Amino acid sequence: MPGGVISILVVNPNSSHAMTQGMEDAIKGIPLDESIKVYTYTAPPDSPASINDAEGIQISTDVVLKDLAQSGELEKYDGILVACYSVHPLVGHLAEQYKNGLSVTGIFEASILTATSLLPPATSGSGSHQSQWGIVTTGAFWEEHLGTGVREFLGQESGSKNAKFRGVASTGLSAGDFHHVSAQEVKVKLEEATRRLLGDGGVSCVVMGCAGMAGLEEIIRTTGISQYGTEAGSSVLVVDGVKAGILQLEQMVKSRRLFSMK
Template identity: 30%
Template sequence: MKLLIINPNSSEKVTNNLKGILRSPENVNLSFYTAPSNAPKEITGEKTSKESEIIVLKDIKDKNIANDYDGFMVCCYSDHPLVRSLSELSKKPVMGIMQATLLYTLSNPNVTRSFILTSTSEWESILDKAITNYFGYKEFPVNRFQKTIGLNINVTNLADKEEYGKIKKKVNHILNEQYKNDHINCVLLGCAGMAGLDSKLSTDFPEIYFIDSCKIATEFLIGLVRFNKQL
């Protein structure tokens, strides 16, 4: 099985972090793609999401990349339009990392209530809207989720060792003060730049599930590809 892990921004730093975190299961080959240099360096909202989709989809078409892989993962934590357009182009499974974490909250019966921890506050309302739309609700599903919170750390710096102290302090405040009475036991790491933080945070907050969006998306994508081959 050949899977393409797509970083839809042009930051090689983010891609290199993914390469260091994601491991190929037996009989699965992971290849990594970074958007061309004219794509946004960082995806900050709907405008840059659309810009990155246009650039990446054209590059994939021009290079005929879609024919070489069994499935694709889009590593932007949002309702990124590339998930749908690449699926239409390739007719193969495409998994977005946000969608994978939301599926996880439904598939794990031990999860009581979750929230998304993301890079910056600009994403908070966008991701809350994405949750609502994903589940097909008219209002935010407060029985399953609390509102998204941004760390206000640049996406390309989230995996830096020197930033972890700030992240730990913020998570401690959220869990033990801000959302203290909200029965949170699952935190969705809402950015590809957070890849690898799950193990550190799980050590410091062992009673909480910290879900690495890229790791869980890889597992769901493998399952989809395997299942589709049986159809």
């Protein structure tokens, strides 16, 4: 049966406890049923404090896989959420390793499915602008990395265009900066990136492309209002990948229980 307690582990693959705390604060804002139990894990100090490039992704993968294998920690949970906004190898490694009993996703993958599900359906022949979604992220490295990742996740060929995906706009900050630079600088950088993403219209959903952005939804919302006007701007949805991942894992675990042969 799909009922019963569901235990979810949110894996922060960097070694920043401040970032994990930010995720925990965001999770508290989700109206979860009492049967959903959420726990967090922070990578050991050998992992980067901020994952900013391909090297950081790989180091964090190696460190976390080794640490979790030694601890046997994952045997306690029904679902695992990899909380790094990237095409993170941990998602695939853990999904393959525990394919017979553990639901696994990442905040990147969960945000794509959530954003696309929130877009209004296209009306054929209406002549109206196709509603789109996009990502606001940290450094310039992520623009190509995430753009390519979205296409590959959706099964598109390289170089093909997705009419529903506006693209990726970077703030120039690192993930760690969201906890260490001034709130005013974060606000200015995030507003600038959001304005570039929104353009002159058509974006109805913005994804926060960094776990360190947890709690900054209001900056994006107010930027949407200033860019699109009160009515259109107020309707722009802002997706937190950690929250999206928790909700999606709840559904994945219940679906696995309901549709399995056991």
